[in-house]
Amino acid sequence: MTAARTPPAGSRPTVLDVARAAGVSPSTVSRALHDRGYASPRVRDLVAATARRIGYVADANARNLRARTSDAVGVLISDLRNPYYADLAAGIEHELGSSGRHMVLVNDDGGPAKGQAAVAMFSSMRVSGVILTPVNELMVRALRKQGLHVVCADRRAGRLRTDLVTADDEAAGRVLTEHLLSLGHRRIALLLDERRWSTGGGRLAGYQTAVRSAGLEPDDSLVAMTSWDAGAAARTATELLTAHPDVSALIAVNNVLAHGAVAAARHARRRIGVDLSVAAFDDVAWMSLVQPGLTTMDQRPFEIGRRAAILLLDRLDGADEPARHELIPARLVVRESTAPV
Amino acid sequence: MTAARTPPAGSRPTVLDVARAAGVSPSTVSRALHDRGYASPRVRDLVAATARRIGYVADANARNLRARTSDAVGVLISDLRNPYYADLAAGIEHELGSSGRHMVLVNDDGGPAKGQAAVAMFSSMRVSGVILTPVNELMVRALRKQGLHVVCADRRAGRLRTDLVTADDEAAGRVLTEHLLSLGHRRIALLLDERRWSTGGGRLAGYQTAVRSAGLEPDDSLVAMTSWDAGAAARTATELLTAHPDVSALIAVNNVLAHGAVAAARHARRRIGVDLSVAAFDDVAWMSLVQPGLTTMDQRPFEIGRRAAILLLDRLDGADEPARHELIPARLVVRESTAPV
DNA sequence: CTGTTAGCGCATTCAT
DNA sequence: ATGAATGCGCTAACAG
Numbered sequence: 001m002t003a004a005r006t007p008p009a010g011s012r013p014t015v016l017d018v019a020r021a022a023g024v025s026p027s028t029v030s031r032a033l034h035d036r037g038y039a040s041p042r043v044r045d046l047v048a049a050t051a052r053r054i055g056y057v058a059d060a061n062a063r064n065l066r067a068r069t070s071d072a073v074g075v076l077i078s079d080l081r082n083p084y085y086a087d088l089a090a091g092i093e094h095e096l097g098s099s100g101r102h103m104v105l106v107n108d109d110g111g112p113a114k115g116q117a118a119v120a121m122f123s124s125m126r127v128s129g130v131i132l133t134p135v136n137e138l139m140v141r142a143l144r145k146q147g148l149h150v151v152c153a154d155r156r157a158g159r160l161r162t163d164l165v166t167a168d169d170e171a172a173g174r175v176l177t178e179h180l181l182s183l184g185h186r187r188i189a190l191l192l193d194e195r196r197w198s199t200g201g202g203r204l205a206g207y208q209t210a211v212r213s214a215g216l217e218p219d220d221s222l223v224a225m226t227s228w229d230a231g232a233a234a235r236t237a238t239e240l241l242t243a244h245p246d247v248s249a250l251i252a253v254n255n256v257l258a259h260g261a262v263a264a265a266r267h268a269r270r271r272i273g274v275d276l277s278v279a280a281f282d283d284v285a286w287m288s289l290v291q292p293g294l295t296t297m298d299q300r301p302f303e304i305g306r307r308a309a310i311l312l313l314d315r316l317d318g319a320d321e322p323a324r325h326e327l328i329p330a331r332l333v334v335r336e337s338t339a340p341v
Numbered sequence: 342m343t344a345a346r347t348p349p350a351g352s353r354p355t356v357l358d359v360a361r362a363a364g365v366s367p368s369t370v371s372r373a374l375h376d377r378g379y380a381s382p383r384v385r386d387l388v389a390a391t392a393r394r395i396g397y398v399a400d401a402n403a404r405n406l407r408a409r410t411s412d413a414v415g416v417l418i419s420d421l422r423n424p425y426y427a428d429l430a431a432g433i434e435h436e437l438g439s440s441g442r443h444m445v446l447v448n449d450d451g452g453p454a455k456g457q458a459a460v461a462m463f464s465s466m467r468v469s470g471v472i473l474t475p476v477n478e479l480m481v482r483a484l485r486k487q488g489l490h491v492v493c494a495d496r497r498a499g500r501l502r503t504d505l506v507t508a509d510d511e512a513a514g515r516v517l518t519e520h521l522l523s524l525g526h527r528r529i530a531l532l533l534d535e536r537r538w539s540t541g542g543g544r545l546a547g548y549q550t551a552v553r554s555a556g557l558e559p560d561d562s563l564v565a566m567t568s569w570d571a572g573a574a575a576r577t578a579t580e581l582l583t584a585h586p587d588v589s590a591l592i593a594v595n596n597v598l599a600h601g602a603v604a605a606a607r608h609a610r611r612r613i614g615v616d617l618s619v620a621a622f623d624d625v626a627w628m629s630l631v632q633p634g635l636t637t638m639d640q641r642p643f644e645i646g647r648r649a650a651i652l653l654l655d656r657l658d659g660a661d662e663p664a665r666h667e668l669i670p671a672r673l674v675v676r677e678s679t680a681p682v
Numbered sequence: 683c684t685g686t687t688a689g690c691g692c693a694t695t696c697a698t
Numbered sequence: 699a700t701g702a703a704t705g706c707g708c709t710a711a712c713a714g
Contacts, residue, residue, distance in 0.1 A: 014690095014692085016691080024700080024701085025700070026691090026693095026701090026702095027692095027700075028701075030693055030694085031700085034693085036693090036694095039699070039700085040700090059467065059690090059691050059692070060462075061403075061405040061466070061690090061692095062693090063691080063692055064706095065705095065707065066691080066693055066694085066705085067693080067706085072445070080431040080434065083422075083427065086424065086427035090422050090448055093446065093447070093448045094448065094450065097455065102445055102462060103446055104444065104445055105444055106443065107431055107435065109435065110438065110439075114438065121401075121443060123353070124401040125401045126401070259626075259630065262630065285424070285600075289600065289627045289630075290627070290630050290631050291631070291632065356707070356709090366686075367685090367707090367708080367709090368687095371708065371709055371710085372710095380683075381684090400706085402706090402708095403707035406690050406708075407707080407708050407710085408690085408709080409690070
């Protein structure tokens, strides 16, 4: 599976060409083109003009070889086809772009092998840093061993202390639950696909906190564990609604499970926003288009991506503080799927 | 906006280190690690083992400098936050990944300057090829001048002949219109944001062909031009439905306009799938979740991306045929939003 | 089959 | 302020 490497295509001008055309030496060209080092204003202008005239563009590979680093940032994303992650990636890209860097994007399908390959590739390219959404402690270690800056986005990688940007999952879980409580709901179920990470665990914790604060006793049987796909979620939610007919509100922990929750409600002939309130995390497009519109916590993935990139850029600028954890406040978007009991 | 370049991080082993450790010369290491050139099986194994042992990973920048090309492929995408394009990008990434290449992704927001910068960057990195979705003839020319292979996806770039992968827009337009005709609709409106490109123009042509084939006279006043955003589309569709109360079916030419069309129908109190049939292009997630579900043409953007990558890889392998245009057949997905008159 | 030599294009010493 | 020389790490000629 190694790529064939076809030789050159078009020969591009080098510093030497610019030097000749401007009547100076290559090193002067190099200095003039950067802000670093000395060069008389006159020469600087001359060189710049000449470079532009003959269409000189510095060869990134030569420069990177010399500098032992590159302007590229490696980005490993959990699932580009999930709009939540696509937005996150867009946020990263947006911020990198405006600081003259660029993103090498690897989609983490295809199992753990792909992640390992990505790490090797990032290292081989000497990217200046890496942003990670899938949780993988080994990967972080490997990257660190290469001396690369690592920023995690969306979820924490095990117990490792890395720069980290996440939604404020606990607060979000609490706020969403409180919203339902304020509508008079007392039997609120939570549909969950994992509780090991902050995305699952944090939201669960927030949910429980809110329930307790309302003077209720959390009922573990209302917390339904399911798998990560919509089909499984639909089945689990259906079982839950059957086993606990007194449940008046259902929270799905992300956009995929929300899909399942909506399907289950329909299947159970519970009218959303009337017989059953449904709320979810991840404010993706369809949630405002279904009728009734879904009440959600918008976690602002674009912003999470942006902040992750900013944290990384900050490290690259030499920031030397201990690992930071930035919490992006989620935003409650109330629509018609949640209604008074 | 130029990136700071912080010096090295961790010193990594080089060919020389492997050579010393294995007791051979650097060039032997190089040969042994590749399939190219001669190396005795014994030495080959020894070198491979040694390299693995000391954790050698070839420096991509050095290799690229030498080879005057890289394993990177530049990808310029119109809008990563649109699920259609996110899927397309995922398709590209998937295919590149399995052939040992990787993707440098630039999102084409931020105006034309960003595109220009991307071209310069791709060229500077000596990417082995570029895949483009936004339409920009200048960009293609610039890239070509650098000797880079260019593949366009989704839309054709002006009149330039490049490798190209698109949905079969005309057929798709025809099939979707025929579906409505077969349900007895005679006054079918089309909501369109542009007609210069194959995405708009092709679908329009297919629509007109179908109408004519049914023995009807195309009525230009049923083709409503609008802007690219959902709000504008909603307004245009509302006007259309008001001006032409006899319209019984409405086609939106992409997922964004579909959003507007649905809003307009609701606003006009026309019950979708009952008083008004609505159909759209781009089968994105929400279309199967709204009720009634939207009848759509799924253009299979992931597949379009995949095929675009394959075409490019083929060029990189030396394929020398003239420019090819590959049409990905769209798939009609019938749901409840379209019903007999 | 293997080692020696050289150069890809750049940015940085060190002289001047 | 500028030029000459050097080496980043790799691979491909060219000997042997």
